[in-house]
Amino acid sequence: MSVPAGYDAGHSLRIDVRWPDSAADFDLYVLDADGREVAASASSSDPETVLLPAVSASYTVRVVPYAPLGDSFTGTASLITAPTDPPPSTATPPTYANSWAPDNITDAHNAGEPSIGVDRATGAAMFQAYTSTLKVTYDSAGGATWQDKSASAANGCPQGSTTSLDPILFTDPVTHRTFESQLAGKTALTCYTDDDGDTWTPTGGSGINSGVDHQTIGGGPFATSGPGAVTSYPNAVYYCSQDIADASCAVSGDGGLTYGPAVAMYSLLDCGGLHGHVKVAPDGTVYVPNKGCGGHQAVAASEDNGLTWTVRDNPSSTPGDSDPSVGIGAGGTVYMGYQNSDGTARIAVSHDKGKTWLYDQNAGAALGIKNIVFPAVTAGDDNRAAFAFLGTTTGGNYQDPAFQGVWHLYVATTYDGGQSWVTADATPTDPVQKGSICTGGTTCGQDRNLLDFIDVTTDAQGRILAAYADGCTGTCATGGAQNYDALASIARQTSGNTLYGAYDAIVRGTHNKPKGRH
DSSP states (O other), rough: OOOOOOOOOTEEEEEEOSSSOTTOOOEEEEETTTOOOOEOOSSOSSSSSEEEEEEEEEEEEEEEEEOOTTOEEEEEEEEEEEOOOOOOOOOOOEEEEEEETTSTTTTTTOSSSOEEEEETTOOOOOEEEEEEEEEEEEEETTEEEEOOOOOOGGGGGGGSSSOOOOOOEOOOOOHHHHHHEESSSEEEEEEESSSSSSOOEEOOSSSOOOOOEEEEEEEEETTTSSOOSSSSSSSSEEEEEEESEEEEEEESSTTTTTOOEEEEEEEETTTTHHHHHOOOTTHHHHHHHEEEETTTTEEEEEEEESSEEEEEEEOOOOOSSOOOOEEEEETEEEEEEEETTTHHHEEEESSTTTTSSEEEETGGGGOOOOOEEEEEEEEEEEEOOEEEEEEEEOOOOOOOOOOOOOOEEEEEEETTSSOEEEEESSSSOSSSSSSSSOOSGOOOOOOGGTTTTOOEEEOTOOEEEEEEESSSSSGGGGGGGOOOOOEEEEEEEESSSOOOOOGHHHHHHOOOOOOOOO
């Protein structure tokens, strides 16, 4: 197919491939005139969608039957008007200082898919990487001290040191309880700590019937419209995971010790199976985001403590290859950050629990960011939120092994309820990866060293802390070749307004310069 001349940068070429049976799956690839892959959509979404610049060019479109189940497919190509982004925020962008786990910590270099929480009573950041739980404390000058506080038989959690299919960590900002969990097929090996990892308590881990992938744990207040707590622990704890034909969540009313039966959030008729991380609003509404629901990105929402769920999509979005993320402000405003099908960093806002979305925009446009992976969102005051992601200013197919982009950690921040965003490079002198980043799962090569996500949170004063795996270390960081590391890393805000306006004045440019470098 050919794109006619005469279309400017205000347009995009959208290619969709659909099929009748939602259980089937086809993948979409677009090649240029020289046979090079320039775009692909190989998710579990129906339809598969790619967006391309509407410039004069010729393309070959290939559709690969991944699981056809006897189905045929239909394809459409359309020239669409690209959305117009509002001007970027004029706020001063925050700055960040980075620290890295020392080499003597187990899993220091095995930190793909990190998750992070902050115990707001002690100020300790809790960082999960594979089966290792790390405690990171900061002194008055911003210097970081990393300690291994992993769950084990010696401190009360025999299952904590077992092999994991998927690690996850969650710290409740109100109760200060931290959960660490290891996926183990259709169950989870989970423990919690109330003293930042000195001691751990084993739990039932998950509900029945749980899924086999993409586990996530979150928590927050109970909604008034559903069953509440059954012990003195005040908050709900949710365990969600994905199975073959659906995804489900189970709720705990006793602080995470036991869970009720898992309830399906959606089926393949609604969304692809893979989903992001569960978040709970101050009013008890629960959100689980998904990258592909009927051709859009969406949230599955429950307003009755997980008894029933509704899928609510963002019609301005198109499916991506990385799971989206939500952050929820103090007044219930929902911020959904996602990787659009053209690779860009987009974020939208909802004031009605995902029923409608506002201000959808490209948060990386001002810095020329063409591709992102691993969106992660957190929020503080209702009008303040942060959107972290790995990004590169190089366009094209970032999963192609020949891709030459240089990736950094970026954090976009809003102080006006998502109407505008200011974006900062949190690792300006230290690439996180060079070359390709594969998000295709176990079919990837060595460029899947970072695995599938990063995480972001806030401390009690609203400082932003982003957890990521640094894939470019040693000589790679100073100009050498990519070495495919996965070093446990945290970028912590050191200047600029925080996500809690009452504490803006406390961050006054303290610059963390840890001794030594990986």
